[in-house]
Amino acid sequence: MQNLRSKIYGLLRYSEQFFKTDMVYLTKGGTWLSFGHGVAMLSGFGLSIAFANLFPKESFGTYKFILSVVGILGALSLTGLGTAIIQATARNFGGILNQSFRINLKWSVGIFIGGIILGTYYYINGDMILSFSLQALESMLHTC
Structure with missing residues (x-):
C-alpha cells in the first residue's frame, strides 16, 4: 500500500510541471469534494427509494x-x-x-x-x- 501511495505521489509531483499547480493539494481537495457529492447522491437515492415505498x-x-x-x-x-x-x-x-x-x-x-x-x-x-x-x-x- 505504501509503495502504491509513493508512486501516486511521485506521479502527481511529476505532473505539476505540466499543469503548473500543486497537484497533491488539488487531489486531496478534489477527493473530499467527490466523496461529499457521492454521499449526497447515495443518500438522495436512498431517500427516494424509502419515500417511494412508504408514501x-x-x-x-x-x-x-x-x-x-x-x-x-x-x-x-x-x-x-x-x-x-x-x-x-x-x-x-x-x-x-x-x-x-x-x-x-x-x-x-x-x-x-x-x-x-x-x-x-x-x-x-x-x-x-x-x-x-x-x-x-x-x-x-x-x-x-
Whole structure:
C-alpha cells in the first residue's frame, strides 16, 4: 500500500510541471469534494427509494413534481453571487454589495413571480396542495 501511495505521489509531483499547480493539494481537495457529492447522491437515492415505498403513489408523485419545479426555477437563480462578493471585497472593489444586491433582486423577483403565478394557477384549478407548496417553497427560494 505504501509503495502504491509513493508512486501516486511521485506521479502527481511529476505532473505539476505540466499543469503548473500543486497537484497533491488539488487531489486531496478534489477527493473530499467527490466523496461529499457521492454521499449526497447515495443518500438522495436512498431517500427516494424509502419515500417511494412508504408514501402513496399520488403523494410521492406530488412531492417529486414540487421538487422538480422548484429545482427548475432555482436553476435561474444566481448561486455564485456570494462568492463573487467575497472575491470583489478581497480585491477592494468598493460598492460591490449594492450592485450585487440590485442584480440579485432583479433575478429573484422574476423567479418569485414565476412561482406565485404557478401556485395561483394550481389554486384556481383546485389543487391546494400544489398551490400552497409551490408558493411556500418559492418564497423560501426567493430569500436564499
